Amino acid sequence: MTEHSLWGFSRALHRAINDRQPDELETLIDEDVDWAIYGPVDMFTFLGARRGKAAVLDVCRQIAETVRVHRFERESIMLSENSAASMMRYSLTALGSNRPISLRVAHFAQFKSGRLYSLRVLVDTFDLIEQALGSPIHLPKMA
């Protein structure tokens, strides 16, 4: 049984982020990849939509300059032949401030010939922002 494309991609992504070694990741991304991490692009310029391998590798380089991944746990996962979705909990350090960030993330990925072809990532953005700022934002009770 062949290993699912998600596993190799995940290892290569974490290697690109933590070790700043993007060579393997580069071989696992389709030239025409469609990529989006939804979130506040004014705060973190590596968020948002990108198209094509070069733009995505640039985003991964920016992420590598911003955070270090300590640990991640897949809380839910679904796999089919060329697709994968998971809900994950990441433990990160923000490199600028040295602040720990614990973050829940969901991704939906599609692969073509073993390469990432489409990625959509949803982040618990308010949780991210409060931790990145290092102080709580007061919210009124609304319901």
Add this chain to the structure above:
Amino acid sequence: MTEHSLWGFSRALHRAINDRQPDELETLIDEDVDWAIYGPVDMFTFLGARRGKAAVLDVCRQIAETVRVHRFERESIMLSENSAASMMRYSLTALGSNRPISLRVAHFAQFKSGRLYSLRVLVDTFDLIEQALGSPIHLPKMA
């Protein structure tokens, strides 16, 4: 081919929210359901973790009192026999303020004997909060 449990659950959930008719939903939730919508529980008390059918029906009643669903679009979906995951875009109205809210949501659901047994929902919480407040929160550029 039998319809996937997700479809009936989804119809019953929207009927419970928009028409405040929870009877069908009640038959589609396991007594011991494990439920979580991650987000700012101080702002919206229907967010957070719940255990058991009664607690979940109470959350759905609170959601029905808070929002009306106009439209939703599944942007990504994965189905297996007893599981489903999707990334969705919802168009809502906040009933208190009459404000439109457009929101991206990811869910991972598990079913047992056709009933919802586990649900994990991730929301683009910052986007939700800004729209619920009706004004932007200033964020510094951090990366």
